Amino acid sequence: MVTPARPAVPAAPAAPAMRAVAVENGADPIDPAILASAGLRWGAVDDSAAGAADGDAYAEPLRQPSQHGAAALDAAPAQPPVPLNAAAAAHAARWRTCIGALGEQSARVLPYARSGRIVRAAGLVLEATGLTLPLGATCLIELPNTLARPVPGGPRVAASHAEAEVVGFNGERLFLMPTSDLSGLAPGARVVPADAGLCGPVEAKRLPVGFGMLGRVVDAAGQPLDGKGPIDAQASAPLGAPVLNPLEREPIHQVLDVGVRAINALLTVGRGQRMGLFAGSGVGKSMLLGMMARFTAAEVVVVGLIGERGREVKEFIEEILGAEGRARAVVVAAPADVSPLLRMQGAAYATSLAEYFRDQGKQVLLIMDSLTRYAMAQREIALAIGEAPATKGYPPSVFAKLPALVERAGNGPAGGGGITAFYTVLTEGDDQQDPIADSARAILDGHIVLSRTLAEAGHYPAIDIEASISRVMSALLDDRAFDKVRLFKQMLSRYQRNRDLINVGAYQSGRDPLLDRAIALYPQMEAYLQQRHRERCGHGEAVAQLTALLGETA
Known part of the structure; x- marks a missing residue:
């Protein structure tokens, strides 16, 4: 039996699904995916086939499955290959270029969404x-x-x-x-x-958290600013957090050593306490924060630099915090030139990071500089959307946001970790009656006031012991230690009230025994309150020095 030769290909394709797609002899073959989209595939042809030249390439129609299934498909006769000429190849090349350009453009087009x-x-x-x-x-x-x-x-x-x-x-x-x-x-x-498939409730924004962030500097969106590559975050957390049951929080009963003599002995801070650092500009606020970040006995330090100048951000990280402090710290920077939304988000993000480490059982020190810039950012947003101003231009929503942020710090459930927080509060013209300062003082567990008078006299840290207080101090110290602190404050206050009389020689010795003792000990008391910024003084050492200064009978 003789096999008949393959018939010549007609000028017009017999199959209606056939497409004129080809390439020239020797040209790069068209991507099979493009041919498949046109209903074609590459096929091989005998040189003896009628109408075929040596080396011709053929595209033949793909057999479409019928309603009878795969068996019918296999039984169907193969369609003859179609020889491709140069004109068709040029046409196909143009289509290929257009399809490639459309693919690049479609990658930049947002998916379908409501708009x-x-x-x-x-x-x-x-x-x-x-x-x-x-x-x-x-x-x-x-x-x-x-x-x-x-x-x-x-x-x-x-x-x-x-x-x-x-x-x-x-x-x-x-x-x-x-x-x-x-x-x-x-x-x-x-x-x-932003979520193109949004059709229901919006999921809370989540940002990276984890121990891989220690030693890193990030912005308010969790993106690295230190040039050390991507963040190695083990998890993510929302910016908000559910309210903790106050009855489930562990009470404050352990002393936290912050490494600053005046605070350790006279303004003792407990683990889980929330303190305010009230200061004007240029009185050593950042220096004191850097000392606490380096010296505090905490496992993790989270620093939120909110609304500060860009120069101060770099200076705080490189010079004040230093390599020693950065090793166990995470710094969230949202400088003054970013959107007020990002400034508020930076404060919330720093708090979320601290909460994550607390939930892992760690003792965390949260330093936020400053709470006032956070309030100002909320004021900008509230006024922009039409909320009526109240005290000094601050809308009511500002005073609702402050406690919501501050209350997230503190101890967690018994046996877990805790967040000890220091929030700086800027006082305009050293005015302690500023509405933000007054509101912060009411919701914090104590406040440390920095004095411009002391700073101008070269007294660092410029802590005004008389105006400062720790509300949990009485629960942390025994009666004997607390009596020494009270005596020190009494003598310091008595001397300050009579300073003018003492300086002009109008005070007669013997009229006030407590003042007489204060005059005798004042040089030692003043030296006790001062400390170099690279010097660390632990809690036990500070108490021992206070006892030596006042005597055992104090």
Whole structure:
């Protein structure tokens, strides 16, 4: 039996699904995936086939499965291959280029999602319509008309999107506050949820936490700032936290050694206590914080630098905190030039990090500089969305945010870890009656006041012992130790009240025995309160020196 030769290929393909896709002889073959999308595949042809030249490539139609299943497919006769010419190859090459370009563009297109439009931009707040989102949701704002130069002098490239957060709403209008630059924003810009598949409740924003963050410096979004590569985070945590049952918190009954003599002996701090550091500008606040970060007997230190100048952030990390302090610390930096949303987020993130380590059973020292900048950031947001100002321009929401943040610190359940927190509070013109200072004083477990008069006299740390207090100190010390502290404060106060009389020689010795003793011991008392910033004085050493100064009979 003789096998008949393959018939010549007709000019028009017999199969309706066939496509004219080919390449020239010797050209790169078309990607099989592209042929498959056109219903074709590569096939081999005998040189003896009619109409075929040596080396010709053929694309033959893929056999589509029928309703009879795979058996019918195998039984169907194969379609003859189609010879491909140069014109078809050029046409296919053009299609291949277009498909590649479309693929690159589609990678930059946001997935399908509900969207809205920007209808108003005034001050710090944008207004959008056509989109319904809950408070705290993150949005992306398209910047279609923006051309930026990532490198000075380099080519212009199209910017993508700016991130914003929902901070309020009025009817069908959303109030958005951006967290990045909006240069080139145009009316009607498209707004989409950051989660393109958003159709229900928004999940809480989560940021990285874990022991891999020790020794690192990150921004308010958890991105590294120290150039040491990606963050090795073992977990993530939300910015908020459920309220702890106050009856489940472990009481404060252990002394925390902070390494500063005046605080250890005269303003004793307990594990889990929340203290305020009240100071004006330029009185040694950062220096004192650095001493506590290096010397405090804590397993982990979390530092939140909120609203500070960028220069001060680097100075605090490199010079004040130092390598010794950074080894066991995590620094969250949200300087003054970032969005108020990021400043508030930085404070919440630092607290979340401290809570994570506390939940792991660690004793944590949380230092936040400053609580006032956090309040100012909330004031900016509240005023921008139309909240009415109250005391000194601070809306009521500010005074609700402060205790919500501070109450997250403290001890956890019995047998677990604890967070001892120091919050700095800036006093305008050393005014202790500032509304933020007054509110913070009411919700904290004590306050340390730094005096400008002492700082100007070269007295460091410039702690005003008379104006400072630790509310849990009486529960940490026995009666004998507490009596020594009280005697020291009494003599110091008596001397300060009569300083002018003593200086002009108007005081007659013998009229006040306590003042006489204060005059005799004042040089030693003043030296006791001073300490070099590289010097550490433990709690036991501080108490022993106080006992030696006042005598055993004090």
